[in-house]
Amino acid sequence: MEYLSIFFQEVYKILFLLVPVLVSVAMIVWLDRRVWAFVQKRQGPNVVGPFGLLQSLADALKYIFKEIIIPSSSNKVIFILAPIVTMTLALIAWAVIPFSATQVLADINVGILYLFAVSSLGVYGIIMGGWASNSKYPFLGAIRSAAQMVSYEVSIGVIIINVLLCVGSLNLNDIVIAQQNMWFVIPLFPMFVIFFISALAETNRPPFDLPEAEAELVAGYQTEYSGMMYAMFWLGEYANILLMCAMGAILFLGGWMSPIDIYPFTLVPSAIWLILKILLLFILFALVKAIVPRYRYDQLMRLGWKVFLPLSLIWVVLTASYLFYFELLPVN
Amino acid sequence: MIAHAIFFYTFSIIAVVSAIMVTASKNTVHSVFFLILDFISISCLFIMIGAEFLGMIMLIVYVGAVAVLFLFVVMMLNVAQQKNQWFAGQQSSKHIPVGLIISTLIFVEVIIVIGGWKYKPEIFDINNSIAQTSISNTHSLGQILYTDYIHVFQISGMILLVAMVGAIVLTFRQRSGLKRQSYIKQISRERTEGVEVLEVQSNKGVKIDD
Structure with a gap:
């Protein structure tokens, strides 16, 4: 009986987190298309509902009623598993995101490592989908995506080390509280820029959307998918983008803390601040999509391995020596 | 404790079954996927005994990087087509x-x-050093690795570096006649050296290749 009540309490908490995340994923797709359209002087989706707000809902309904086509020569189990893996991994990472000092589903010691691990597992959904389709374009897309995500993960990991040097803890709440006096975006600004660009590459966003480059690969790993399975890939991708924005907000923009610690700002609930910061980063993501042309593949690899990795490693040495010299190291 | 036992047996059964399936499954790509499942359940077991840092590192390093490369190689070599005949072929017996x-x-x-x-x-002698203290296991691992065993740690890092450099040196081949993009060259081009205005006589043409 006791276990049962704990179980239901946890399920309630999880639903309270996941339902808003899913709704905001749908909204964020609309926002993405709107921003994209405004940069190009178009209207964007504006028909369904006020300002076209319900467009994503209409799209989701359309996907639900479409037929799921499974290619006869595909590896059926893995083919069906791939979108499920993508979606699940995009959602389970939200368990450790702190919305305030207390509002967090799982306040674990190694929160940032958990986020990093889950985002590095994200590549499996894409590889599985691309391979199981048993078709050339999806396979090429999957291979590209795997190489790209593994490369940019390395620089994200090194950037996280930079932040951890300043914090001295792997807990996400500790990372937020360590930014009480100054957000890490100020002392670590070059790292923030590199993190932002690596996050674009990690989530396969333009200008790094080579895995689904429609001019070369039709739709990359999603080519053979249809109906609800395609929608799950699509939702998982956007949930991953939101997650990367949340990670950026927590690591560099002070997470749930208000920008100025004085009276009218402290009244706003801290969850609102986190959401505003996520939205700010997401609008930047959307602007980049509208403005920048797609990279060539060798340029992408060069940027990851020859520019970002050495730069972030040098910055680790600089941060460590600075902290050591001025005796600012958080743990002794 | 019952819940703990249930989770422990679930994870360990999954780990053992998937370890068997790695060798038993006919399709090589499926073997790699079972290997990944094995890694994941073992990292769950690590987390269950309180070694959350090791569990996460296991996920990041083995599942996030090593197994991706495994999968990469297996898919690229197309060994999935050659059926893995377990205990059957003359060769494997x-x-x-x-x-x-x-x-x-x-x-x-x-x-x-x-x-x-x-x-x-x-x-x-596990009991005397870390088990009783209240610091998290990330801190205690760091303390042991970077104070007591710093030289061993550095040497193992060096060995990995040497292995990496060796692999690159062995496989790297300098090819001649390769056209590479040089950003410095592209940016530092001036109009005067890039463009030449020529008088073209009719019916004669000009030779532009040099």
């Missing part, structure tokens, strides 16, 4: 005795280590 000997050796070693740990715990 020769390796079975060797495999059996090695696995027996590993089994005996594990038995010795676990038996010693259980019945003679004072040999391993």
Whole structure:
């Protein structure tokens, strides 16, 4: 009986987190298309509902009623598993995101490592989908995506080390509280820029959307998918983008803390601040999509391995020596 | 404790079954996927005994990087088409005795280590250093690695670096006649050296290639 009540309490908490995340994923797709359209002087989706707000809902309904086509020569189990893996991994990472000092589903010691691990597992959904389709374009897309995500993960990991040097803890709440006096975006600004660009590459966003480059690969790993399975890939991708924005907000923009610690700002609930910061980063993501042309593949690899990795490693040495010299190291 | 036991047995059963399936499954790509499942359930077991740092590192390093490369190689070599005939082919049956000997050796070693740990715990002196302190296991790992065993740690890092450099040197071939993009060259081009205005006489043309 006791276990049962704990179980239901946890399920309630999880639903309270996941339902808003899913709704905001749908909204964020609309926002993405709107921003994209405004940069190009178009209207964007504006028909369904006020300002076209319900467009994503209409799209989701359309996907639900479409037929799921499974290619006869595909590896059926893995083919069906791939979108499920993508979606699940995009959602389970939200368990450790702190919305305030207390509002967090799982306040674990190694929160940032958990986020990093889950985002590095994200590549499996894409590889599985691309391979199981048993078709050339999806396979090429999957291979590209795997190489790209593994490369940019390395620089994200090194950037996280930079932040951890300043914090001295792997807990996400500790990372937020360590930014009480100054957000890490100020002392670590070059790292923030590199993190932002690596996050674009990690989530396969333009200008790094080579895995689904429609001019070369039709739709990359999603080519053979249809109906609800395609929608799950699509939702998982956007949930991953939101997650990367949340990670950026927590690591560099002070997470749930208000920008100025004085009276009218402290009244706003801290969850609102986190959401505003996520939205700010997401609008930047959307602007980049509208403005920048797609990279060539060798340029992408060069940027990851020859520019970002050495730069972030040098910055680790600089941060460590600075902290050591001025005796600012958080743990002794 | 019941919940703990249920989770422990679930994860360990998944780990053992997927480890068997790695060798038993016919399709090589499926083997790699079972290997990944094995890694994940073992990292869950790590987390269950309170070693959350090791569990996460296991996920990041093995599942996030090593297994991706495995999958990459297996998919690129297209070994999925060559069916893995377990205990069937003439070729593979020769390796079975060797495999059996090695696995027996590993089994005996594990038995010795676990038996010693259980019945003679004072040999391993785990109890005196970290187990009782209240600091998290990330901190205690860092303290042990970077203070007591710093030289061993550095040397192992060096060995990995040497292995990496060696692999690159062995496989790297300098090819001649390759056109590479040089950003400096592209940016530093001026109009005066890039453009030449020529008088073109009719019916004669000009030679532009040089």
